[in-house]
Amino acid sequence: MKKNNYSYIGIAFIILLFGIIFIPKIVNRIKSDKVVDNTGRSEQIAKPTEDEKKAKALSFIEINGQRKKVPNFSFTNQDGKTITQKDYLGKVYVVDFFFTTCPTICPRMSKNLVEIQELYKENSNFGIASFSIMPATDTPEILKDYAENYGITHPNWHLLTGEQEKIHQLANTGFNIYVGEVEDGALGFAHSGDFALIDKNGYIRSRTDAFGNPKIFYKGIISEQEKMDEDGNAQEISMLKEDIRILLEE
Structure with a gap:
């Protein structure tokens, strides 16, 4: 072989x-x-998908085991109409506190909100609530002019005025967003530049930090274009846009 x-x-x-x-x-x-x-x-x-990961990160704010909900409020908007928290039920909305003559952070906050408005301008389930912390001068007529100057057109974006004490209380205890009268503040007032995000059922929602605690707020002053402020804080407008979409899909 x-x-x-x-x-x-x-x-x-x-x-x-x-x-x-x-x-x-x-x-x-x-x-x-x-x-x-x-x-x-x-x-x-x-x-899990990326959206599922983000959705899990949108936590509720809990105090003594109870989810924090937007308290009752009733104020007048730029069109002279009475607006309450019930007008926002079924909608995902952003909350901020400002005043029309603010020379520092308010213009930047409003521009960032207008950018968010444009992203969701066709969505009737989206809204914004901007409360004036200087209501004595921010009448409906003044708020109407402010809205026109900044291009505020979404029907669910209400610029709200009313009794100052009630608005300040709503900010400080209802949303835990600082508002106050101070001697060295702009025109005697000071306030936080943060935004709060509210879901369709009226609960305050946010992402969590590295320890699993809710961040509660979104930085409203730094724009996407700026990316970072002088102190090294990153912009959170991109994050807010994404989280609005997540809540709209819930």
Whole structure:
């Protein structure tokens, strides 16, 4: 017998041995559904989508085990209409506190909100509530002019005025957004530049920090274009836009 024939016989023997030993094992694994394609459906089901990850991060603000809800309020908007918290039920909305003659942070906040407005201008389930902390001078007529100057057109964006004490109380205890009268503030007033995000049922929602605690607010002063302020704080308008979309889809 030639040498090549011995080689063929050896290869055939190895193939036969492989079939006897391994093929039954492969068949058994298939029957028991233990063969998993890492690029197939099993892996896709196991991994949540990016939206699911973000949705889980939108926590409720809880105080003494109770989810914090927007308290009752009733104020007058730029069109002279009475607006209450009930007008926002079923809508996802952003809350801020400002005044029309503010020379510092308010113009920047309003511009960022107008940008958000444009993103959701066709969505009737979106809204914004801007409360004036200087209502004595911010009459409906003044608020109307402010709205026109900034391009505020969304029908669910209400610029609200009323009794100063009630608005300040709403800010400080209802939303935990600082508002106050101070001697060294702009025109005697000071306030936070943060935005609050409210879901369709009137609950305050936010992402969580690295420790799992709700962040509560979104920085409203830094624009997407600026990316970061002089203190190294990153902009959160992009984050807010994404989280509005998540709540609208709930």
